[in-house]
Amino acid sequence: MRIVSADTGGALLDDGYNPIGLIATAAVLVEKPYKTAKMSIVKYADPFSYDLSGRQAIRDEVLLAMKLAKKVKPDVIHLDSTLRGIPLRQLDDPTIDALRISDRGKAIWHELSKDLQPLAKRFWSETGIEILAIGKESVAVRIAEIYAGLYSTKWGIEYALKEGFARIGLPRYMKVEVREGMLWGESLDPKEGGLYGEIPLDVEGFEYQIYPNPIARTFMVFEVKKE
Amino acid sequence: MRIVSADTGGALLDDGYNPIGLIATAAVLVEKPYKTAKMSIVKYADPFSYDLSGRQAIRDEVLLAMKLAKKVKPDVIHLDSTLRGIPLRQLDDPTIDALRISDRGKAIWHELSKDLQPLAKRFWSETGIEILAIGKESVAVRIAEIYAGLYSTKWGIEYALKEGFARIGLPRYMKVEVREGMLWGESLDPKEGGLYGEIPLDVEGFEYQIYPNPIARTFMVFEVKKE
Amino acid sequence: MRIVSADTGGALLDDGYNPIGLIATAAVLVEKPYKTAKMSIVKYADPFSYDLSGRQAIRDEVLLAMKLAKKVKPDVIHLDSTLRGIPLRQLDDPTIDALRISDRGKAIWHELSKDLQPLAKRFWSETGIEILAIGKESVAVRIAEIYAGLYSTKWGIEYALKEGFARIGLPRYMKVEVREGMLWGESLDPKEGGLYGEIPLDVEGFEYQIYPNPIARTFMVFEVKKE
Ligand SMILES: [Mg+2]
Ligand SMILES: [Mg+2]
């Protein structure tokens, strides 16, 4: 099974460890044995003008996943919305009302589906590829989340080399490590079966540390400063 | 404390990683220090004709636990149903209605208790052993689940040696390893304190791999083929 | 960020592994990198006359946290009550009613706030330090929980040296180790990023083992006897 997925993650944090805005949407191609990505692409947001209460993340994820899928032609796309795997193209208003989710969740999807449902329908008729709202059950979504953390870290390093310092909140229970010519990331949760990722990084002249976010248990902070 | 418990787990998976049917009910005897089983027995189902929406699992578990308990005379039996440890023999209709669980859970227990409650009552009067609906709080239930995974893996290996290939969905966050003369299994969750199990396996001529189930995060797949 | 937090944990267990009463309230000072405590103090309860259904724990925690905070002057106090970080001094009756928690939770806070809210208000006006009801999101609360486990273990050792034997239920998914001149404790959950603690221990003449509590999955038991 060849799966494309996307997720948005990694946040620029303020002095109080609160998120200012999200940084990276990553799309990944995941193949057996489903532990890492064969390929990944990224779209960076501007965390300084990020609407944390809006729905930009999921729009960015659908569009970036479709972009990668057009290139690599997977069997399916996994979307980070936990709706038991229902195809996005089937999420019209009556179907949304029938979902067993909160009223707030339904309101969000009524708004999102206006443009995303026709988009998914057209994508499916062009490519035959379904976009499934599988969310937390998907390993590919989690790998996309790890890659969002990797790209956010890279963004943070480049930002710190210009501005002097950056504090990045990584996605849930993952860590990163600077290695020779690359940035390595892995899940801290052994229950997931050893998920990991790596992206190229050819930058020097910085110091970093990784430690728990004191106000967000199980989320790590990547802190970097120019040497 | 000497505890007998039983659980049903391990699934034959189709090409899309969906469960076709469950494979093994294992009953275990667990003693201090409560990390593994002192003894285990198994009852195999036929995954090809398994009613995943029915209640056969819990019936098989009660009967198999009672069978092992008659032999080893434990202090108590732990059942995989999370009802705060209420004794099964006390689960009559008024008591079920008073439980703080969903209506669907109550409906299920109204049906099950018709034969299981008298069975448990008679078993208690004969042996003095209570069957407690303790579920997720019980370490013995989790060890039984690990053993169900081990026996399902063994079933999968024997099936693959006949049919060429098998794909087994293991119970939640556990892995197995083929070792000298035996099959080793362990929980992937260090929070559980290092639970493990082993069963004899004297079979050759197969290759296997273990990897995350892409559509069921934290569940591993055991895939085996005839060499 | 310098944080003081407190938590009550560690239980004396009976033969059936049920808690008789809680043992230790620990207050800790936590500083970057937020993995352990810089300082800790303890208040022991009497587990033999402990009202497990009452609210003494949270009162002990507020008072002990304030005691340590007066000494070390942290930026903030983290309280183990998960109410999204609302300051304790703001928890008057209308605010409690507006919280999105269960009716039972509201009833508990209506009772507690009678004395704790004025106490927090006065403490804030004297020191400028907020007491935030942040609960499960706080790493400092978790570190306080680990220290409560350490002090409960120490209490258990001293009790066993007098009475012969003690069985202590540790706080959730943590373990302890007796090392040279000290007692070491750590979280068993790698998702938390490697939280640990140590307290001095200069006692000999005992044997111990640590193993899973059979009726409380993910909780370990520390069992100690006089040699
Ligand atoms: Mg997401
Ligand atoms: Mg079960």
Ligand SMILES: [Mg+2]
């Ligand atoms: Mg607490």
